[in-house]
Amino acid sequence: MALLQVQNLSKRFGGVQAVDTVSFSVKEDQIYGLIGPNGAGKSTTFNLLTSMIKPDSGKVIFKDKDISNEKPHKIAMLGLGRTFQHVNLFSESTVLDNILMANYCRISDSFWGTIWKSFKSPTTLLTGQEKAFEILKLADLENYADELAKNLDHGHQGMLQIAIALATEPQLLLLDEPMRGMNPIETEEISDFIIKIKESGTSVLIIEHDMKAMMKICDQLSVIVYGKKIAEGTPDEIRNNPEVINAYLGSDNDA
Ligand SMILES: Nc1ncnc2c1ncn2[C@@H]1O[C@H](COP(=O)(O)OP(=O)(O)OP(=O)(O)O)[C@@H](O)[C@H]1O
Ligand SMILES: [Mg+2]
CATH class of the missing domain: 3.40.50.300 (P-loop containing nucleotide triphosphate hydrolases)
Structure with missing residues (x-):
């Protein structure tokens, strides 16, 4: 069952279309990853999901309830928890x-x-x-x-x-770059912690630039480039997707 459904979410800041009709679903017992270059709109998507900012259009459905216009603390009480990039x-x-x-x-x-x-x-x-x-x-x-x-x-x-x-x-935990600035050993420890969180019954939606870690822990990933979702799939599907390699991963990636 889908715990979170993101439907055609869009947000513009002045001349920048930060999030452009993004849709994806996170199921129970899943670690779901959002990846993409700097400035792609990943953190803005988190801010929209938790109502820190309001979308221009689109909907966020959490546990079958439309939370697009709920207050952030109500969303937290409903079971959507988060960390921040800093x-x-x-x-x-x-x-x-x-x-x-x-x-x-x-x-x-x-x-x-x-x-x-x-x-x-x-x-x-x-x-x-x-x-x-x-x-x-x-x-x-x-x-x-x-x-x-x-x-x-x-x-x-x-x-x-x-x-x-x-x-x-939370029933769904949103993590924004939890491995930022970590050395390989710390990254490994955080990866193991996130897997344990999933095993203890909390689903995870994670943004992270460390591709090796993401490919290891995620069940499913979406790739966001210039605010748009360009691909979705399992780690294997994503690392072999030519469009993703071209727009984000590069051909010499070690993911
Ligand atoms: N509050 C804001 N006001 C104006 N522009 C913003 C605001 N928040 C984000 N942006 C712009 O929206 C775009 C998406 O930013 P966002 O922080 O969501 O990217 P990101 O994918 O999280 O990048 P990174 O990987 O570097 O953290 C960027 O161009 C950013 O400058
Ligand atoms: Mg960010």
Whole structure:
């Protein structure tokens, strides 16, 4: 069943057609990749999916509900979680607190609502702690629980950023360049984490320039060039597609 259906989505910024009638569907239990050159419209597509910006035309259907005009926090509550292209965490808080804060936001849709619920039911806090450690374990970060986020190295901060998004308990997790600036070992760790996320029941929609990693982890990919989808298929279909090789991958790619 399609969890997310993107239908003819378009967005123009002045003279730039950033997203041009893009359509694709993400199924349950899938890692779906969006690839394409710099400025192709990938992050803009994420911003449209999460209502950070409004489309000029087209629709976003999530779990059979049209969310094109929903508010971003409502979309998050419905189960569409995301990370951003640039690191986004509370650097002066511990790793555990970063996860707990994101998880509390899930438990209640308002800050004071969360505080109130935790007074009424102390088990809410406990459940949050258990859930947080489950996520830290999945991210291989349990040994860093009491460390301040700012003291983690780049690779672990990347893992924490994904873990924070996961703590909002999404059904579909949107990741924008989670391997950006990572060395090959860190890239491998993030790839393994994303596969574990899928295996634990959360679907993933990912934007990434690291083709080797994308070909390894994705079940299905779309290629976006100048705002338009030029191809869709499995990693094998994409890496052998002449149009994709010509417009993006190049003939000497190692994907
Ligand atoms: N808020 C904005 N206002 C004006 N133009 C924008 C805005 N956001 C994006 N653009 C333009 O839209 C186009 C698509 O940008 P976008 O960030 O979606 O590309 P991208 O595929 O994510 O690229 P990258 O791989 O470099 O992250 C670019 O030409 C960009 O300059
Ligand atoms: Mg981008």
